[in-house]
Amino acid sequence: MSQTQVLSFKDFATDQEVRWCPGCGDYSILKAVQRALADTGASAENTVFVSGIGCSSRLPYYVETYGFHTIHGRAPAVATGVKLANPELDVWLVTGDGDGLSIGGNHLLHVLRRNVNMNILLFNNEIYGLTKGQYSPTSREGTRSPTSPDGSFDNPVIPGSFALGAGASFIARGIDIDQKGLPLLLADAQAHQGTAFIEILQNCIVYNKDVFDDVVAKKQAKETQVQVVHGQPLIYGKDEDKGLRLNTQTLALESVTLGNGITEADLLVHDETNPIIAALLVALAPPMPTAMGIIHRVEKPVFDQAYWEHKPTQRSAKVRDLLRTGNMLDRRNEVSPR
Amino acid sequence: MSDKSSASANSLKPLERDRHVIRFAGDSGDGIQLQGQQFTVASALSGHDLATLPDFPAEIRAPAGTRYGVSAFQIQFGGDRITTAGDAPDVLIAFNPAALVVNLSHLEPGALIIVDADAFTEQRLKRADLATNPLEDGSLEAYRVCPVDITSLTVQAVKPHGLGSKDSARCKNFYALGLVLWLFDQPREPTMAWIEEKFGRLPDVRDANLTALNAGHAFGETSELSHHLVQSTTPQAPLDSVEYRTVTGAEAIALGLLAAGELADTELMFCSYPITPASSVLHHLAGLEDAGVATFQAEDEIAAVCSAIGASYAGKLGVTSSSGPGIALKGEAIGLAVAAELPLVIVNSQRAGPSTGLPTKTEQSDLYQAVYGRNGDTPIPVVAAKTPGHCFDAAIEAVTLALRHMTPVILLTDGYIANASELWPIPDIDAYPAIPTRKPGPDESGSAFERDPETYARRWAAPGHPGFIHRVGGIEKDVTTGNISYDADNHQAMTDIRQNKVLNVAKFVAPQEMDQGVTGGLAVVAWGSTYGTIYQAVKECLAEGAQVAHIHITQINPLPSNLGEMLAGFHTVLVPELNTGQLATLLKDRLVIDVKQHNKVTGQPLTVTEIKNAIHEHASARLRDVAGD
Ligand SMILES: Cc1ncc(C[n+]2csc(CCOP(=O)(O)OP(=O)(O)O)c2C)c(N)n1
Ligand code: SF4
Ligand SMILES: [Mg+2]
Numbered sequence: 001m002s003q004t005q006v007l008s009f010k011d012f013a014t015d016q017e018v019r020w021c022p023g024c025g026d027y028s029i030l031k032a033v034q035r036a037l038a039d040t041g042a043s044a045e046n047t048v049f050v051s052g053i054g055c056s057s058r059l060p061y062y063v064e065t066y067g068f069h070t071i072h073g074r075a076p077a078v079a080t081g082v083k084l085a086n087p088e089l090d091v092w093l094v095t096g097d098g099d100g101l102s103i104g105g106n107h108l109l110h111v112l113r114r115n116v117n118m119n120i121l122l123f124n125n126e127i128y129g130l131t132k133g134q135y136s137p138t139s140r141e142g143t144r145s146p147t148s149p150d151g152s153f154d155n156p157v158i159p160g161s162f163a164l165g166a167g168a169s170f171i172a173r174g175i176d177i178d179q180k181g182l183p184l185l186l187a188d189a190q191a192h193q194g195t196a197f198i199e200i201l202q203n204c205i206v207y208n209k210d211v212f213d214d215v216v217a218k219k220q221a222k223e224t225q226v227q228v229v230h231g232q233p234l235i236y237g238k239d240e241d242k243g244l245r246l247n248t249q250t251l252a253l254e255s256v257t258l259g260n261g262i263t264e265a266d267l268l269v270h271d272e273t274n275p276i277i278a279a280l281l282v283a284l285a286p287p288m289p290t291a292m293g294i295i296h297r298v299e300k301p302v303f304d305q306a307y308w309e310h311k312p313t314q315r316s317a318k319v320r321d322l323l324r325t326g327n328m329l330d331r332r333n334e335v336s337p338r
Numbered sequence: 339m340s341d342k343s344s345a346s347a348n349s350l351k352p353l354e355r356d357r358h359v360i361r362f363a364g365d366s367g368d369g370i371q372l373q374g375q376q377f378t379v380a381s382a383l384s385g386h387d388l389a390t391l392p393d394f395p396a397e398i399r400a401p402a403g404t405r406y407g408v409s410a411f412q413i414q415f416g417g418d419r420i421t422t423a424g425d426a427p428d429v430l431i432a433f434n435p436a437a438l439v440v441n442l443s444h445l446e447p448g449a450l451i452i453v454d455a456d457a458f459t460e461q462r463l464k465r466a467d468l469a470t471n472p473l474e475d476g477s478l479e480a481y482r483v484c485p486v487d488i489t490s491l492t493v494q495a496v497k498p499h500g501l502g503s504k505d506s507a508r509c510k511n512f513y514a515l516g517l518v519l520w521l522f523d524q525p526r527e528p529t530m531a532w533i534e535e536k537f538g539r540l541p542d543v544r545d546a547n548l549t550a551l552n553a554g555h556a557f558g559e560t561s562e563l564s565h566h567l568v569q570s571t572t573p574q575a576p577l578d579s580v581e582y583r584t585v586t587g588a589e590a591i592a593l594g595l596l597a598a599g600e601l602a603d604t605e606l607m608f609c610s611y612p613i614t615p616a617s618s619v620l621h622h623l624a625g626l627e628d629a630g631v632a633t634f635q636a637e638d639e640i641a642a643v644c645s646a647i648g649a650s651y652a653g654k655l656g657v658t659s660s661s662g663p664g665i666a667l668k669g670e671a672i673g674l675a676v677a678a679e680l681p682l683v684i685v686n687s688q689r690a691g692p693s694t695g696l697p698t699k700t701e702q703s704d705l706y707q708a709v710y711g712r713n714g715d716t717p718i719p720v721v722a723a724k725t726p727g728h729c730f731d732a733a734i735e736a737v738t739l740a741l742r743h744m745t746p747v748i749l750l751t752d753g754y755i756a757n758a759s760e761l762w763p764i765p766d767i768d769a770y771p772a773i774p775t776r777k778p779g780p781d782e783s784g785s786a787f788e789r790d791p792e793t794y795a796r797r798w799a800a801p802g803h804p805g806f807i808h809r810v811g812g813i814e815k816d817v818t819t820g821n822i823s824y825d826a827d828n829h830q831a832m833t834d835i836r837q838n839k840v841l842n843v844a845k846f847v848a849p850q851e852m853d854q855g856v857t858g859g860l861a862v863v864a865w866g867s868t869y870g871t872i873y874q875a876v877k878e879c880l881a882e883g884a885q886v887a888h889i890h891i892t893q894i895n896p897l898p899s900n901l902g903e904m905l906a907g908f909h910t911v912l913v914p915e916l917n918t919g920q921l922a923t924l925l926k927d928r929l930v931i932d933v934k935q936h937n938k939v940t941g942q943p944l945t946v947t948e949i950k951n952a953i954h955e956h957a958s959a960r961l962r963d964v965a966g967d
Contacts, residue, residue, distance in 0.1 A: 077640065081650075315599060315605070
């Protein structure tokens with residue numbers, strides 16, 4: 001089935017009324033997704049959005065491609081089945097911090113370790129939005145919510161660290177409202193062979209309003225984020241005067257100000273293929289700058305390719321043979337057929 | 339070797355008869371199942387009908403010599419139609435004292451017992467909790483006992499091959515098999531071929547096992563030491579097909595799924611997570627992938643069913659397989675497949691529950707789970723296989739319902755059917771009708787929710803098709819567009835469609851037939867793996883003049899549309915089951931009739947004798963009731 005015309009941003013919108021709360025970060029992510037689909041020349045019929053359950057997981061209803069809104073936490077398994085059944089499809093998986101890391105943590109682990117060729121968008125709002133605001137596995141310690149009225153005391157999981165531990169071949173972090181950067185990041189994910197995991201910091205305006213302000217607030221963003229670029233030194237700050245240096249004694253990253261004898265040559269150069277650098281970067285949190293962009297990208301064997309390499313499908317001839325294998329009692333020479 | 343059996347045994351039955359029930363028993367490390375399987379193949383190739391019952395502990399290598407560690411394999415073979423592995427063996431091969439004592443109570447009086455005399459040491463008697471040696475204490479007087487020094491004779495025979503003493507002794511299963519093959523005049527060639535293939539790369543082991551097999555056979559031929567070891571032949575079965583093979587239920591399911599894929603011109607994806615006794619289906623299919631079924635070992639049962647659903651959504655038929663505990667985990671996802679109206683086959687090889695229960699023992703206690711066990715009004719068709727060979731047709735039926743009606747279907751088998759084997763006429767799949775699907779042609783376009791007016795099945799429109807782009811999911815969907823709908827009337831309409839879709843299946847499936855017998859009296863109504871036992875029991879009762887019939891249901895949900903009318907023709911409906919009465923409940927629920935029950939949950943199959951007794955009991959109870967009126 002060939003694509004006859006290039007689809008525009010608008011062509012990827014459905015006739016369904018979008019039902020997120022006004023001001024929810026999900027709107028911006030939806031736009032970035034539609035933008036990325038148009039920019040990458042995606043074909044509507046060969047693209048599938050699979051999601052679990054949560055506010056975030058409603059996204060497939062709003063994208064004019066095939067879509068499957070499944071059950072809570074299990075979307076990675078469903079998406080794996082879709083991709084294995086038809087490796088030609090572009091599969092996008094939409095999940096939340098609860099859907100992907102709480103109930104679905106096991107499946108997320110396995111899709112990442114297998115490296116099934118798909119893009120995983122984890123909308124991290126550090127809260128269970130759809131069920132009205134309970135704390136989630138990414139909620140910071142002390143999060144007050146209906147189920148943690150005195151503040152949560154669970155140790156939160158860092159999505160990117162989890163993905164790295166699971167053997168992910170592509171790990172990136174983006175921001176919902178970043179309409180310039182996010183579509184580019186999604187396009188890079190789409191180009192990657194294997195599972196591309198993108199954590200998107202998403203503002204749940206109702207139940208966890210502005211929880212990422214310490215990282216994403218525009219007026220200080222240059223100070224609180226470091227855009228990581230492969231082959232470039234890790235520089236940040238509104239005057240590009242700060243950088244990250246590896247302390248070889250503590251094996252930790254430290255923030256330094258350029259000048260006074262400290263030069264760019266002292267800074268760590270980002271190598272997206274190096275999992276140790278990825279581990280350091282992905283865990284950076286305030287007061288250190290938070291890493292944004294492609295934190296880790298390596299080539300690894302792709303599961304759905306290996307899967308079919310081992311599975312020729314010459315059904316017709318084989319089935320009849322198989323029925324007659326094993327320990328056969330062949331009486332055709334003894335008995336005349338009746 | 340000495341013959342220690344009592345003199346009175348001389349007067350007991352000779353070995354000549356038209357069928358035999360043989361039980362091999364020993365430690366799980368003694369290769370008992372292998373001996374049984376090899377004997378099965380030899381029996382089949384020499385033209386006998388047969389049925390087998392593997393019976394083993396859950397532990398892979400249970401402590402040697404203990405009673406609970408005994409592994410056994412039973413086979414009935416002969417010249418008449420054989421439908422069960424037999425109630426009471428007339429030959430027992432026991433490799434140690436525990437294997438002897440735990441099986442004694444099952445044996446027919448006068449049964450031939452061959453024991454490995456080397457294993458009756460003081461230490462091993464103690465392992466089996468025996469204070470005295472049964473070979474000497476007179477407790478075996480009712481049997482014909484034939485002690486053979488199997489271990490030492492084996493070690494002696496294989497000495498030239500230079501294996502260590504432990505490896506030499508391990509050949510004893512082939513020594514015993516050789517002896518038993520001789521006893522029943524059955525061919526050694528299939529076993530020789532098997533040994534060649536299995537141990538081809540280990541010439542010493544291969545040759546030692548071949549030597550052991552032949553030595554056991556020669557021992558039978560030349561030994562005049564025991565008057566009990568007299569060779570006999572068993573009549574061949576009057577087979578009416580031309581090609582046969584042995585098949586286990588697990589193999590037949592695998593083959594049935596492959597054939598169904600061929601008949602539907604659809605590739606299958608079999609997604610599963612290992613669990614006893616369901617794993618064998620995955621093992622078989624994993625080896626047969628070039629025939630159009632791709633297998634995927636998922637990270638758990640939920641992922642298995644979900645990846646199968648993903649495959650079905652993407653246009654290949656998803657199949658998942660497990661046992662009760664795994665099916666419980668799949669419940670929520672099966673509901674998704676109902677809501678999204680996707681084809682899916684769920685195979686449940688039932689085992690004894692609750693919880694982990696008895697993993698290697700058989701039971702029929704997941705019928706409620708299959709029919710009723712999901713949240714919401716979530717009906718799905720349920721089909722049950724009745725014999726190992728019937729698993730082939732049952733699998734084709736399950737696939738047919740799933741594809742024609744666009745619905746998940748549960749196929750029930752159990753540990754007994756999965757492991758047991760029977761002689762199976764090889765089906766001609768070209769004689770089977772093609773299985774219709776709701777796939778749109780490449781140039782069609784329209785709605786994925788356009789329904790077939792008869793089945794209410796929607797279109798099976800998969801991603802990749804430009805004419806049917808749509809979204810679907812587990813939230814209630816609009817009847818016509820598939821979009822989310824919270825509308826009250828729409829939910830009523832969708833619920834009605836889901837219910838009627840499944841009820842409608844009854845219009846498309848074959849009407850219930852009576853398996854045998856006469857109307858008017860007592861009907862034995864059953865399902866699943868009890869088929870063979872009930873068939874034999876009813877056959878014997880009919881021969882004795884009883885007014886009885888056997889009706890075996892394979893279409894469990896919905897029940898066949900003529901079943902109510904058929905059962906109205908009997909004064910008593912007796913439902914024997916390996917559970918506490920689950921089909922009985924379903925019949926009472928759906929047909930609003932009174933039924934009598936016969937239930938057993940020992941992890942063992944029903945016996946012919948107990949079914950005959952139940953038939954007689956209920957028939958005479960009825961006579962008393964009528965007389966009392
Ligand atoms: C089996 C099951 N358990 C619980 C729920 C209820 N539930 C729905 S969404 C959700 C949490 C969603 O949180 P998240 O994944 O972070 O998504 P968000 O709404 O924040 O985007 C829960 C607990 C459910 N639908 N299914
Ligand atoms: S609850 Fe939060 S995440 Fe959900 S739609 Fe509203 S703002 Fe968005
Ligand atoms: Mg959330």
